[in-house]
Amino acid sequence: MAEDRTILTDLRETIERYMGSLSVREAPVIGWCCSYVPVEILESAGLVPLRLLPPPPAEMGDAYLNPNFCGYVRAIMGEGLARAYPFLSGLVVMNTCDGMRRLFDAWSHFHDLSFVHLMDLPRITTPGAVVYFREEIERLIDRVSSHFGVSISTETMASCFRASNRTHTLLQQVQDLMGQGRLDLTDYEAIELLKATGILARETCHPLLKRVINESPMEGDRRGVPILLTGSMLENPEIVSMIEAGGGWVVAQDLCVAGRRSENPISLTEDPLMALARHYLLRPPCARMQDSQRRIDYVSNLVRSYHVRGVIYYVLKFCDTFLYEAPVLKQTLDHMGIPMLIIESEYRGGWGGGIQTRIQAFLEMLNGAGSPDQREATR
Amino acid sequence: MIERLIAWLIRRPHYYYLVRGPLRVYYARYANPAFMIWVSFLLRTYKEAFARTRPVIWSSAFVPTELVYGLGGVPVHPEILASLMAYFDISGWFLEKADTRISTDLCSFYRIALGMAMAGFLPQPDLLLSSSTFCDGSNKFFGYLSQLYNVPHFFLDVPYHDGRHGRRYLVDQLKDLTDSIAQLTGIPWRPERMERVVELSNRARGYLLQINDLRKSRPAPFPGSEALSYGVGMMFCSIGTEPSVNFYRALCRFIQQKVDQGAGYLPEEKHRLLWLHHIRPYYPNNIFDVLNGNGAAVVFEEASHVYWPQLDNRAIFESVAQKILSNFSNGPLERRVDNALKMAKTYEVDGAIHFSHWGCRQSCGGASVLADVLKAQGIPCMILDGDGGDPSNYSPGQTQTRLEAFVEMLE
Numbered sequence: 001m002a003e004d005r006t007i008l009t010d011l012r013e014t015i016e017r018y019m020g021s022l023s024v025r026e027a028p029v030i031g032w033c034c035s036y037v038p039v040e041i042l043e044s045a046g047l048v049p050l051r052l053l054p055p056p057p058a059e060m061g062d063a064y065l066n067p068n069f070c071g072y073v074r075a076i077m078g079e080g081l082a083r084a085y086p087f088l089s090g091l092v093v094m095n096t097c098d099g100m101r102r103l104f105d106a107w108s109h110f111h112d113l114s115f116v117h118l119m120d121l122p123r124i125t126t127p128g129a130v131v132y133f134r135e136e137i138e139r140l141i142d143r144v145s146s147h148f149g150v151s152i153s154t155e156t157m158a159s160c161f162r163a164s165n166r167t168h169t170l171l172q173q174v175q176d177l178m179g180q181g182r183l184d185l186t187d188y189e190a191i192e193l194l195k196a197t198g199i200l201a202r203e204t205c206h207p208l209l210k211r212v213i214n215e216s217p218m219e220g221d222r223r224g225v226p227i228l229l230t231g232s233m234l235e236n237p238e239i240v241s242m243i244e245a246g247g248g249w250v251v252a253q254d255l256c257v258a259g260r261r262s263e264n265p266i267s268l269t270e271d272p273l274m275a276l277a278r279h280y281l282l283r284p285p286c287a288r289m290q291d292s293q294r295r296i297d298y299v300s301n302l303v304r305s306y307h308v309r310g311v312i313y314y315v316l317k318f319c320d321t322f323l324y325e326a327p328v329l330k331q332t333l334d335h336m337g338i339p340m341l342i343i344e345s346e347y348r349g350g351w352g353g354g355i356q357t358r359i360q361a362f363l364e365m366l367n368g369a370g371s372p373d374q375r376e377a378t379r
Numbered sequence: 380m381i382e383r384l385i386a387w388l389i390r391r392p393h394y395y396y397l398v399r400g401p402l403r404v405y406y407a408r409y410a411n412p413a414f415m416i417w418v419s420f421l422l423r424t425y426k427e428a429f430a431r432t433r434p435v436i437w438s439s440a441f442v443p444t445e446l447v448y449g450l451g452g453v454p455v456h457p458e459i460l461a462s463l464m465a466y467f468d469i470s471g472w473f474l475e476k477a478d479t480r481i482s483t484d485l486c487s488f489y490r491i492a493l494g495m496a497m498a499g500f501l502p503q504p505d506l507l508l509s510s511s512t513f514c515d516g517s518n519k520f521f522g523y524l525s526q527l528y529n530v531p532h533f534f535l536d537v538p539y540h541d542g543r544h545g546r547r548y549l550v551d552q553l554k555d556l557t558d559s560i561a562q563l564t565g566i567p568w569r570p571e572r573m574e575r576v577v578e579l580s581n582r583a584r585g586y587l588l589q590i591n592d593l594r595k596s597r598p599a600p601f602p603g604s605e606a607l608s609y610g611v612g613m614m615f616c617s618i619g620t621e622p623s624v625n626f627y628r629a630l631c632r633f634i635q636q637k638v639d640q641g642a643g644y645l646p647e648e649k650h651r652l653l654w655l656h657h658i659r660p661y662y663p664n665n666i667f668d669v670l671n672g673n674g675a676a677v678v679f680e681e682a683s684h685v686y687w688p689q690l691d692n693r694a695i696f697e698s699v700a701q702k703i704l705s706n707f708s709n710g711p712l713e714r715r716v717d718n719a720l721k722m723a724k725t726y727e728v729d730g731a732i733h734f735s736h737w738g739c740r741q742s743c744g745g746a747s748v749l750a751d752v753l754k755a756q757g758i759p760c761m762i763l764d765g766d767g768g769d770p771s772n773y774s775p776g777q778t779q780t781r782l783e784a785f786v787e788m789l790e
Contacts, residue, residue, distance in 0.1 A: 066735055066743035066764075068484065095539050098515045102744025105712035109748045118711070120539035122548075123511055123518065132538065132548040139540075288515065290534050292522050320740065323482040324519030328526050344482060 008189045011196055011208060018200050022048065028089030028148055033076055033103070034096045035198075035256050036121050036286070038137055038276050040266070042092070043160040043202075044152045045144045050088075051198030053235055053257070054079035056348040064106050070318045071347025072233045073099040080111050090115030090147070092140070097288050097321055115147050123290040125281055134277040141273075157272045163202050165265035170209040171197065175259065177213065179251045179306050181222025184215050187250040191237040194258035224249030225366045228302055230329075231314035232256055232287070232322045235347060239314060242356050246363040251306040254299060255314070260284055287321040295325065296332050303338055310366045311340040312359070316347055339366065382472050386499045395426035413630035417609040420622040421463075427453045428502035434564040437504040439521060440657075441512035442535065443702050445580050445619035445690065449573035450557060451566040455502060456616055457492035457524075458517075464491050464500075465661035465768040466608070473498060474769055481523075486738035487768035488658075489520040496527065504528055506563060508556075510535035513708050514741045533560060541704040549700040557696075570695070576619040577690045577698075583618050586627035587685050593634045594679055595726055598643025599651065600634045603677025604667040607659045611682045649674030650789045653723050655733040655749060655760075656742050657682040662770040666763075669779050673786040679726040681707075681719060712745045716752050723758050730789050731760040736767045761785040 022029050029048045032039060039049040054075040061078030079085065093104040095118055104118040120136050122129035141152055171194065177183040178190050185193065193212060197205045227248040229240065233256045240250055253259035262283035267275040284298045285291070303311065311333055315322040323344070330340045341362040343355055388394045399422050406415055428435045436452035438444070440459065447454040464470045465487075473494025474487065480497075481490060495501050507530060509521035518534070525532035533556050538545030561568040594601055610630070617623035637644075652670070654677045660666060670677065687702040703709075707718040723731060731753055735743040750760035763781065766772035 064747045066740075066746060068737055068743060069740060098740035098744060101539075102712070102741065105745055105748055109712075109751065118539070120545075122538075123536045124534065126552075128548055128551045129536065132544060135544040287519070290511075290518060290522065290536065292519075292526070318484055318740065320485060320515045321519050323485055324516070324523050326482075327480050328523055331526070 007185060007208075007212065008192065011189075011193060014204060014208065015196055015199055018204055022050065022087040025087070029085075029087050030090040030092055030115075031085060031088050032092045032094075033072075034094035034100060035260060036094045036096060036280055037092050037119065038140070038280055040157070040160045040164050040276060041137060041140055041144065041152070043163070044157045045141075045148065045150045047090075047144065047148065047150075048201065050085075051257075052076050052079070052085070052091075053195065053199065054084065055235070056346075064110055065102065068318055069102070070097075070099040070233075070316050072235065072316060073103045075235075075347055077103060077106055077110075080107055080113075088113060090117070093118045095120045096286065097319075099319075115143075117143050122281065123288065125285075125289070125291070125294075130274070130277050130281055133281050134271075134273045137273050137276055154272060158268060161266045161268060161272065161275070165268075166206065167197060167202055167209075168262070168265050170206060170213065171261070173213050174209055175252070177216045177220075181220030181249065181251075182216045182218075183212065184217060185212065186241075187244050188237050188240045191234070191240050191250075191253065191255075191258050194253070195237070198257065222249055225310060225363055226251040226306060226308050227363075228252045228254065228299070228306065228308040228311045229314060230254040230299055230302075230311060231343075232316050232319045233347065234258075234314055239312075239343070239345075239355070239359070242359045243312065243363070246356075246360045247367065248310075248312075248359075248363050251308060252302045254284065254302060256286065260286065287325040292325055292328055296329055299329060300332060300336065303333070303336065308338065310362060311338055312362070313340055313342045315342065315344050317344055382469075382498060389425070389500065390429055390502075392426045392430040395422045395429075398422065411605075411630070411633050413626050413633060414609060416622055416626040416629055417613055420613070420617055420620075420626070423622075424453060424455070424616065425502070428455050431502070431505075434505040434566065435502050436560075437501075437507045437521070437524065439509035439512075439517045440615045441517075441703070441706060441708075442508055442510045443618070443699055444616060445573075445576050445702075446553075446557070446699060447508065448576045448619040450560050450564065450568065451572065452505075452560075452564070454616060455504065457495070457501065457520075458488045459612055459615055460495060460501065461488040461491035461768055462612070462658070462661045464495065465770070468662050468770070470662060470768050470770065473500070474771075484738060486514070486516045486520075486736070487766050487772070489516050489738075491768050492520070493523070496524065504530050506530055506560065507532040508535075508560070509533075510703065511537045512703060512706055514739065516738070516740075531563060535703070537703055537709060539710055541710060546697070546700055546704065549703065550696045553696045553699055570692075573695055574692045577692050577695065579621060579624055580619040581689050583623040583627050584685060584687070584689065586624070586631045587614075587683075589631050590627065590634055591679070591683060591685060593631070593638050594683075596638045597651075597727075598641075598645065598648040599676040599678040600637035600643060601630075602644045602667070603652075603654050603680045604659065606683050607654065607657075607680050608661070611657060611680075614683075643676065645671055645674060645676050647674050648676045650730065650786060651676055651678045651726065651728045653678070653719070653726060653728040653731040653758075654680035654682075655719060655731055655746075656680075656736060656739075658736055658767040659734060660765055660767050660770075660773060662768070662773070664770075664773060665775050665779060666765075666782065669782045670786070673783060675730075675786045675789070677732075678728060679722055681715070681722060684718060684722060686718070708741070712748055715745060716749055719749055719753065720756060723753065723756070728758065730785065731758055732785070733760055733762045734767075735762055735764045737765065737769070737772050759785070759788060
């Protein structure tokens, strides 16, 4: 237990140190806020990508974006206006959803940051869509190159792709260990660690990931009801602690901040921009993508692969795409005999007893359900 | 009981023959003949849709209807029907049903439409056709319906950028989509049918431009509340048909008469307002009564703006793609802002009202920027929060106070 705390403490200190170092970095720091942003391009340009995961509250953002907006978007807007990121030289916004699209507009209008770029993201995955997305990546390169006066060589890009693939391998290992119950971390700590990979530079986060992998025991002794946590943006993994406290075990996650990423590394044997376009566009989809069936198939596969007994669907209030998808996914899972609990929540953490009670009741129901063998296995 | 009876009635195509006469008598009190064309158009469309003589294509509001007519289908627009249910003050029936399935924070028009589908108020679709123009809600709502009805969903992914790459991406999708739909319905894609649709579309567009020109007159000859109702309804549902040409010709003549007489729709026009957003509350409400009572005329609305160029039969897919991409709701907010500024200048408005419909992220999210830019140009802009379809989100007293304060400020 002491070691667990050390890893979390180390992680927090590392993030704090890293964030502190950004002010004195020579390389421009570029904020990004959607897991579809091809950060490898920013890295190839010698820029420092930083995933913006602002803490709530978001009062300042509320003045510029309607209160019926996703809390994550309002928090970014609020933190931007409050100059919480004084070291930021630019922002790359993905045209993921109406919220992000309007974040770009509001930020461009009310904030004086000189580089704000919106990158379009197709909602379909046809060959034509991949070509269009490749062109969008090219447009990002053009904008970055002309604004920051940098050039991106094929060699640098290949080197950055290799580094990204190393992260991919390490993350895959961590997630496999998590699913096998061999990670010497609580689920809360594991999600914090996965979240941190969007914040920290690769050279900083790789040692942390390696350490966690190396310290994992040979045999997993983890017990609990196997749960898949899926949904939209989860800034505060307090909910994961609630699941653990109720006797659940998060064996797999499919979240914007953790888990939902390409199943394959970036190909190094073809046109790099085409490879990158495919890598991002064909990855397990977010609910904003048009073909819901692809996502449902992906989630169903996770359920089967990790012997999940219940799914917790976490969705931020006002996140239309995930809200629409919830009943469709629930229907499929019902047919599979897998119960799904939908938690619609504000981006504020500090959830009250209501959510805790619902999670507890859900886990108790799962403990009571299932075959005697399954129940035995979760004890 | 009443709900079930109505659901049973509207599924009978003969019902539309029966109600047409009484409705004609009832609506004869309206001096505007265009309104009856709208009513007849709706009755004819839904008679055809329930009779299923042609493929029934449920379509999202911003898919050019020319496509649906060109494919030989009958378009059904769930959003427009939802607004009609609100107009008849029965949206509550459907919201109650839909709210057992989807979040109450989603757009009420889609919630009403879902409730209508659940209550059997909508004709069975043969296929669904939607585009990503405007909002996320539309994309996912049609995806959800596809699961519900187990019918194919065809989708146009409209690119954010109106450039060479984006246009090619959209044109390719249009070609694939028309091929696939023609195969599915068994109705071949015939250029001569589309040519006729294009001709009718361009004629309707011509009248629309004339109407918009006439509406620059002082005093305002035609109320924005009506333009936002059946005017926009016809624009979404009928462009590319004979009734659309008849409708806009009739409306044009009606407004021309008013202009010739120097008659405004208000007894005394003190202020001229621009309405921002494609919708207004359709259930009984006092918004326009309050404005009218205070001499504030809604002279124009962004929904009526003709943003698209003439369609060209020589390059039909490119032309339809251009129509889709010309929509000022696509791309950066700057396009909508520029458009609002131009309209404010053209129609010489004293102020603007941005109707922030609960659940419409794309529109509400741009309201602050729009208001800020308009104010910088000396045009006060009020952000009026409300709901277009769900009367439970409407507070008459508060709305009246806010509107009166805004109009007072204009003085």
